[in-house]
Amino acid sequence: MITMFSSRTYPLSLFSFFIIISFFTFSHGDHLSSVSAGFKGLSGGRQENYETGYYSRRIAVETATANSTYMILAASRTYRRDPFDSFRYYRGGWNVTNMNYFSSLAYSSMGPMFMGVTWFLLFGIFLLCMCCCCSRGKKYGYSRCCFFTLLILLTFFSLAVVCGSGIIYKAQQKFEDSIVDTSSYLLKEGGELVVHLSDMGKTLAAAKDLGASPELKIPEEQTAQIDQVAAQMTNVTQLVHTITNRSSNDIRTSLIPVKFLLICLTTVLLGMAVFGFVFCICGLECLLNILVMFGWILVLGTFFASSFYLLVSNATADTCVSIDEWLQIPTANTALESIIPKVDTATAQEMINVSKNVTFSSISVINSFIVNVSNVDVPPQAGPPLYYNQSGPQVPILCNLYNNDFTDRQCAIGEITLEKAPEVWKGFVCQVSDTGICTTPGRLTPTTYNQFTSSLNVTSGLNAELPFMTELMNTTYLKNVLGKLSKDYCPNLVKYSSWMYTGFIWSTIAVMFSIIIWLMYGSQRKNRSYTKKVDSGRDNIYGHQYL
Template identity: 30%
Template sequence: MASRRVTISILLLVVVAISEVVAGQESIGGETEEFEGKAIVPEANNLGQWAKGLLKNIPQDASGPLAMEPVAKFPLILAEERTKRPDFLDKLRFYVDGWNITNEHYWSSVAFTGVAGFLLATIWFLSFGVALSLHFCRKWRGKAKQREPSSAWLALLILFTCAASIGCILLTVGQNEFNAEAISTLNFVANQSDFTVQILKNVTDFLSFARTINVGPVYLPSDVQQQIDKVKGDLTDASGTISQKTQENYRKIRLVIGDVRHILILVASLMLVLALLGFTFSVCGHRHAIYIFVISGWFLVAITFMLFGVFVIIQSAAGDTCTAMDEWVRYPQAETALSNLLPCVDERTTNQTLYQSKEVVVQMVKIVNRVISSIGRRQRQSGSGGSHYRRKYKPPLPYLCSPYDTDLHDRECKSREVPIGNASLVWQNYTCTDAGASSCTYNRSTINPIIYNQLVMAANVSYALYYYTPLLLNLQDCKFVRDTFSTITTQYCPNLEGHLRLVCAGLALISTGVLLCLVLWVFYANRPRRVEEFVP
């Protein structure tokens, strides 16, 4: 949240800072070679390699004030059809406000989807407890009559045991897949957060570099430098907060996912052992041992039913969230519940920022080319004298290519222009290594290191604005978040929902299978034995 609040001020502050430099440079006259300065600047290519290739879907229409009008918003209820459920807090009336994690009525409606599991757990626990009590009472009074079970009973027992075992397998596979997909989704979100932090840190480095900008004797005013220091502090705090919160939430969610995984593995293992041993003891007629498994299964089935209800709630919430994110991405101009959670800069401010940054880039390129043109004129003036100079003649120093034309539309570089991304490498070929060498004295197309640093400094500022502005705009207008949500809904949500359905199916099959096994165990273990079974 803090990062979004400061990014717009960062861009505007950089625009003001560079405008000050442009104004100062335009007032400097005289020989270019007489400029003084000791600024050491990183090459443009090293300033932001991480930013290349990320200029996708930027607001190309923001070419002037006419593109700065705000776009009308319209209300949109997210996941409206999915979330029409009875609401416990509203006397079971249908909830109609859509996905909204800040609304307690939404969570009440989500909780209703898992009521079947908890209701089944309650009914099972009470009814089987009463039935088991009655069975023991009849047995103690000697009134229980046992029948010889038919072969169909054994077939049913085998069938239900196999069903419970298959449920354990489905639960194991489902929880493994769900755990892997959940961790993958969590890692993706964490990486996106780390990428945002890296953007803010790189902008902080750029601000530190912009603070040292000087062209000849002109430096940034002290009040602008103080503002840069303040924004740098805010930006550092914002990136630090994001990084800290991301790490804390990452650890907490990983612990929860790990705990859920361990619980499901434990339930699957216990239920599988319970089903197999219970079947064995019931067939063998170990009456006393089977009652231990019956009582244990009584509690475990109730727990499994409750876990089924919990995972149905998780599945419903996950499906609602995926649907809400997908609708939010598809309708970017809508006013939704996510608009309050992720406040974005309006399109007018975003376009204005891009417009101003483009304008500053064009102005900076004009200033650089004016200096290069001055060097070229002195070269032509010196070219008429002496064969010594003509022997050392080099092609003119290439101009800096402006990525925008006068109307701030994209343009292609001409043959004698060098792109701002590699201007430092090209200009380095025109820089002498020794300011006192004869090549610097007689060859007027060669520039000394001081002038080279100042030209590269200006190119780096243009490069930073050209490549960094769209990235910052992506953070401001929530495009970065939309891209993240779009990736989650298309690549992660389908798998997560499928694995959750598999977990729910496994829990339902285990509960039903073991429930029916418990009933048969009691009767099968207490079947009357034939006399011949005891004959040695």
């Protein structure tokens, strides 16, 4: 049996989870992170080599085996060095099933990590030299200019940490709201897909049940087709329903640890800046030294965390760019197909054909009964079910929506539409005796009328779902879903993920400089205090000599 969607391990769950977990970072793939260039250029700055070249545009490759186009998504953004491929440039585009994509993505986000390691080594050597080489004695004399400059810098970097923390908290809140909105939208679309498929399956099952009525019996071959399509609809509905539930759990689970890590680190950074400022001003040298040692290790950890948020921001931008490019050529084969359930055109077309066939046959059976039984003055000796004392004006027939080849058909004069038929036919219903014979003028018994309307409900239901099935088959549905995602949700996700990284790296660097200034300011403050004490002692000595 052909399945309607490619059923790799819960693809929509993986896609939703990747959307959520990837919406946490920033930076372009063509600029690899670097310490010396603001995290842009570990690769040596070769932007000009490809921005005007082959990989600066969307790459479409005609496959030899299948006459279709394969498009590499976000080719220029993802043009990064790959440590798993001898540091050659990765050229496969956005592809979450390719480990080389993830390795190049991770490598492009290692700039803050390298900064953290450099800080840890250099500052550790600096502390070692201070402990072993510097004189522990107090020095007489200090620079007023240097002292007040350090005080100003201390205040500036402390405020910078506060501002950076504020940016992080605000961006985190906005980003979480964007994540919730995005996931709610994706889950809502998944729920609507389940509803459409479930409704169509139920409608097809109802069409099969109509075959129990002798007057509305549908061909047996259609019953077999309905069984096959209904089974496919059930499988697809259960798959999408399971995927939707798992996606919801994945989203909630993935947000908790990331949010907890960010808030904890931000709170610790903010606390360090505040306590360090207070300890410096109050001259609490012992506590300040303990804080310096703690900050030395903390800054290393926050640089590593900054690399993670840079990774998330990069992945967010990659994903959104890939969606934008796919929307321009939605019929091309791309890496997106490996994680998003893909409609099998043949199966979807089969469902559409079965629906049209059931609609055509149901209307044809009703019209045949009206023409050959209801509108014929049957002699009493014919007996039921052909004779039930039908009389009066003739019943109008239904407008069949399709021709024999299932192409659309225009209504002929005298035919009534499916929407108007139940109301029109009410005027042709007679009252019947206990034996089912009309006792008043009319050509439809209440039982026949009810069977007609039940059949119309099934036909109308199938007809109402056909546009959705058509959109599902020609990728219009997926294009609309991803188009809204790209237009309404991607901008905020990219913006606030970059804000989180910016605030985090800003606060980390501010704390790093604050630690250095704590030591310098503490030394200057100690020298200033000693100098004032010595000067005060000299003044007392000179005063006694004068007296």
